[in-house]
Amino acid sequence: MRWPLFPVLVHGPSMAPTLRHGDMLLVRRGGRPVRPGDVVVARFRVRPELLVVKRVARLQGGGVWLLGDNGLVTDDSRAYGVADVLGRVVCRYWPRPALLRARETGHE
Numbered sequence: 001m002r003w004p005l006f007p008v009l010v011h012g013p014s015m016a017p018t019l020r021h022g023d024m025l026l027v028r029r030g031g032r033p034v035r036p037g038d039v040v041v042a043r044f045r046v047r048p049e050l051l052v053v054k055r056v057a058r059l060q061g062g063g064v065w066l067l068g069d070n071g072l073v074t075d076d077s078r079a080y081g082v083a084d085v086l087g088r089v090v091c092r093y094w095p096r097p098a099l100l101r102a103r104e105t106g107h108e
Contacts, residue, residue, distance in 0.1 A: 004029050006087065008041050010053055014068035014075055015039070019053065024094040027087040034064065037102035039089040042066060044080035052076075053089065055103075 010023040018039070019025070027041045034040055038056045042064065043049075054066035054076050063082040068075070077083065091099050 002029065004031075005090070007093075008051075008053060008089075012073070012075075014070050014073040015053055015055070016070045018055075018069045018100070019092065022095070023092050025053065025092055025100075026090050028090050029087045031088060034059075034085050034088055035102055039100050039102075040064070040066070040085045041087050041089065042083040042085045044077070044083045046080050050080075051086075052083070054083070056085075 006027050008025045008027050010019050010021060010025065012021055034056050036056050036058055039053065040056055041051060041053055043051060045063065052066070054068055057065045057067045057077070061082045063084050065077045066083050067077060089100050091097065
């Protein structure tokens, strides 16, 4: 049986300042469909071995276009294209517990 919630550890600076290296997240499989602004865990179709935490910019090609919050780091859909979502980030539980809410991406 697959649990609807699973933990993820953030690696790297691509989601700063929202998330930082070492943050621990709780991710939900299923639930409501993802929307632009949601923070998700996903895999790029061209790099299926790479698990990423990014923000949904838009829905595209039966998947999602993802961008990091740190504009200086481009290891997102600008480099790897469309991704498939594994789950939506619900909260950060360590080291600074907080709910993560969708926000406007401001990227285009």
